[in-house]
Every structure is written in C-alpha cells, then in structure tokens.
Amino acid sequence: MRTPIVLATAGLVAAAAATVLMPVAPHLGPERTGDPDLAATVRAAVGDTEGLRGLAVAVIEGDRVRVAGLGDRAPGGPAVEPGTPFEIGSIAKPLTGMLLARQAASGAVGPDDRLAAVLPGVTGPAGEVTLAELASHRSGLPRLALDSPGAMISTWWAAVTAGNAYAGYDVERIVAAAGSADPDERGTVSYSNFGAALLGRALAARAGADYPELLRRDVLDPLGMAGTQVATDAGDLPPGRAEGSTDAGRGADPWLGAGYAPAGVGVWSTAEDLARLTAAMLAGTAPGADAATPRFDAGDDRRIGYGWFTSRHGDREIVWHNGGTGGFRAYLGFDRAADRGVVVLGNTTRDVDPIGLRLLDVRSDAADESTGLDGWIGAALALAFTFLGGLSLWSTARRGTDRVTLLSDATWAVVFLGLAHRLGDWSVVPGWLWPLGAALAGAAVVPAVRRWRGLPLVAGAPLWRRWTGAALSAVFAALAVVVIVA
Structure with missing residues (x-):
C-alpha cells in the first residue's frame, strides 16, 4: 500500500475513534418549567445558548413575581425548576x-x-x-x-x-x-x-x-x-x-x-x-x-x-x-x-x-458578552495541546533519533490530546478540531513504526543525560495524566 494511502487511513481511523470522545460544550436544552412567557423571554435574552446548561430565573415587578426554569440540572438529568438549588x-x-x-x-x-x-x-x-x-x-x-x-x-x-x-x-x-x-x-x-x-x-x-x-x-x-x-x-x-x-x-x-x-x-x-x-x-x-x-x-x-x-x-x-x-x-x-x-x-x-x-x-x-481573558487562554490551550503532540511525533518520526525519544513523543501525543480535552475552552474553539489533532497523531504513528526497527535504544551523549531526560519526561507525563483524570 502506498504511503499517502496508509497515512490517510491511519489518520481517518484515529479521527473516527476520537470523534466518540470529541469535547462538546454544553448548550441550553429545550426543557422549560414555570411561567412559559418568562421562559420564552429569557431564551430570547440568552441569544447563543452555547456554554449554558440550565437556568433558573425570577422577574419581580411590583407585587408580581414570575419564575421559570430552562434546560437541565445535569447532563441528561431532570429539568431545572424554579425551586432547584x-x-x-x-x-x-x-x-x-x-x-x-x-x-x-x-x-x-x-x-x-x-x-x-x-x-x-x-x-x-x-x-x-x-x-x-x-x-x-x-x-x-x-x-x-x-x-x-x-x-x-x-x-x-x-x-x-x-x-x-x-x-x-x-x-x-x-x-x-x-x-x-x-x-x-x-x-x-x-x-x-x-x-x-x-x-x-x-x-x-x-x-x-x-x-x-x-x-x-x-x-x-x-x-x-x-x-x-x-x-x-x-x-x-x-x-x-x-x-x-x-x-x-x-x-x-x-x-x-x-x-x-x-x-x-x-x-x-x-x-x-x-x-x-x-x-x-x-x-x-x-x-x-x-x-x-x-x-x-x-x-x-x-x-x-x-x-x-x-x-x-x-x-x-x-x-x-x-x-x-x-x-x-x-x-x-x-x-x-x-x-x-x-x-x-x-x-x-x-x-x-x-x-x-x-x-x-x-x-x-x-x-454585551465577549470572550474574556480566561476564555482566550482556554482557547489557546485547546489549539496548542490538540496539535502539539502530533506535530512533535511527526517531526521525530521523520527525523529519527532513538527509540526512547520516539516512545516519549508517542506518549506525549496522547497526553497532549488529553490535556487539550481537559483544559481547553471548547465553548470558544470548535470541538471538531480535536479529532483533527488525533488524526495528525494517528498519521504520525505510521513513519514512527517504520523507523522503529532501525533506531538504537538510546543515541546521543552523554547517556546519563539522555536517560535523565527520559525519566523526567515520564514523570511529567504521569503528572499530566493526573490532571486529566482528576
């Protein structure tokens, strides 16, 4: 099979698998409770529903109090009600x-x-x-x-x-x-x-x-x-x-x-x-x-x-x-x-x-809503981590160094995708970019596998520095995994 076809196939398989886990920002659901007119007014005031899941609202006008709930209390959970804490x-x-x-x-x-x-x-x-x-x-x-x-x-x-x-x-x-x-x-x-x-x-x-x-x-x-x-x-x-x-x-x-x-x-x-x-x-x-x-x-x-x-x-x-x-x-x-x-x-x-x-x-x-500093930081993290691991693995696989470096970069390709999923602000960045990052990492595996047999275990001098770097990389990767699953 020709290399471009292999690369495309590996990338598509990785993207398809990643689509199942694709980060999706919450959206205000269609559920509503309480005063229906107020619920309609609130929905019009919301505009873009991305980043919201549920709302409980009250409007007080003189002696008149109206309350409504919109969306749900949790993913797939019951609807928000005016009395929901x-x-x-x-x-x-x-x-x-x-x-x-x-x-x-x-x-x-x-x-x-x-x-x-x-x-x-x-x-x-x-x-x-x-x-x-x-x-x-x-x-x-x-x-x-x-x-x-x-x-x-x-x-x-x-x-x-x-x-x-x-x-x-x-x-x-x-x-x-x-x-x-x-x-x-x-x-x-x-x-x-x-x-x-x-x-x-x-x-x-x-x-x-x-x-x-x-x-x-x-x-x-x-x-x-x-x-x-x-x-x-x-x-x-x-x-x-x-x-x-x-x-x-x-x-x-x-x-x-x-x-x-x-x-x-x-x-x-x-x-x-x-x-x-x-x-x-x-x-x-x-x-x-x-x-x-x-x-x-x-x-x-x-x-x-x-x-x-x-x-x-x-x-x-x-x-x-x-x-x-x-x-x-x-x-x-x-x-x-x-x-x-x-x-x-x-x-x-x-x-x-x-x-x-x-x-x-x-x-x-x-x-007037705008994306704040935290949102832009989250967007930058999403973009950087989504593609950084795949790009690094691709570069190492094409250049060829040693097996330890290749294995380290392959590990970080997965870890960076996890960090992007966990820390990225996917209400600012479209979630479909994440499977593209997985596709890049998947495609980079092809030259990595082809290079593997011809590479030494460790290359470069001095050896203690190479092994120390590999150990530190493993420690930081483990800490990153803790962040992902915490």
Missing part, C-alpha cells in the same frame, strides 16, 4: 452585609468598630480594620488568605481541575491567617473574599452563634427563604440540586469550606428564594435592607454599601451583586425607580450578568 457564590456577601446593617441598627456593633474588638483572636494590623471597611471591600486585605505556599498550589490545582478551591479552610484557619495579614491601601475598594469571611465570623462571634445559624435566624427565616442553606460539608448539600460545570463542559466540584461561608462558599439558593429577597429589598422591608445604601465610591460609575453594589447605566441605577463558583454563575439586580428586579442562576461558568441586565432592560456595554 444552585450555588450562588458571592451573592452571599450582601447577605453578610445585611447582618452588619441589622446589628448596627440594634446597637450590637458599630460600623466603625475595629475587627479585633469584635472578633477575639485577631491580632496585628488586620485587627485595626473596621467592620464597614470589611463590608465594603475597603479593608486592604488580600482577596484570599493564601497563608502558605501549599495554599497557593492547592488553589491553582483547584482552578485547573475545577475542584474545591476552599477545602481545608475552617473558621480557625481564617482567623489565624488574619494575624499575619498586612492590609494595603485601606480605604480603596479592592474585592476581598478574605475580608468578607472575617466580617461574617466577627458578626457571628458578637451574636454568640455560628455563621449559618446567624444567617438563618436574622435574614433567611424572616424572609421565608427556606430553600437557602449554607453547606459546610458534603453532607449538607441540598437534594435535587443542579450540578455545576465549566462552560466547556467539565464537571465541577461544589465549593465547601466553613471559613469562607460568609463570602459565599457553600451557599445554595433558588430563584424562588432570591425573588423573595429581591422583593423585600425593593420594598425596603428586608432585615438589614439599609446595607444596600451606597456609601463609598467603587470606581467605574459604581458605589458600594455593605456588600451591595450600585451601578449607574445612563439615567438608571441598578443595585446588584453577582456570584461565581467553580461550576455556577448567579446575578441578582433591582431598579428601585422602576420597581423591578431579576434573578438569574446558571449551572455553568458562562457569565449570566448580561442576561440579567437585558431582563432589566438595561442598555449598556456591560450587557
């Missing part, structure tokens, strides 16, 4: 801000109280920041309490594998980390999950309760938000919940970690419950509603209160917060002048803020 991430921060406003109104704490005076155990410069600074991201504390090199590595690893970025962070660890924190540029708004976590812990300590208990007693129960809960471990996860994934379709672990609960880790809610919160905020009857009063400049036509942002869009003012975890996105916003609010919950990492703003009839650049 989603991770809401940082939408919990305004709830923590409302706890501050409520305690301040009762005289239990003062907004200008120092953290060290409210939360025993906090020492050093972090103890000097005030509760109001913590609630408005003006404390100067870093975004996360990365208290060791291991913490930095584990946070990176969680981002790579869509794992739980907050595992191991209990309340005691957060308080201890505050002792070594050095606030920088206090008074300037700089988003801090660490600061929000410390605020929630301080308010809980003053109330003599843990944070989930305090939130339930002072905010959730008065509003009838029975479907909202704080999961501090896997046993607390709500039944019937949506399953999160990246917008490229990789499954994501729930975020759990009691220390960061006040910042939104482990907090689950529903469109129905958040509609109750939004309606009460519009009416001014929510416990601690004063938290939404804008107090400090946050830049870019934004002001911030205790956890709540207020943004100006032309002659409109929208009070809002969003949330994002490893597999979910959430948006809650309301316009007091129009007496209108929206809630949008999604179970992928595609941003839902633009959907919420469109439902609020806001015309703004903020409502």
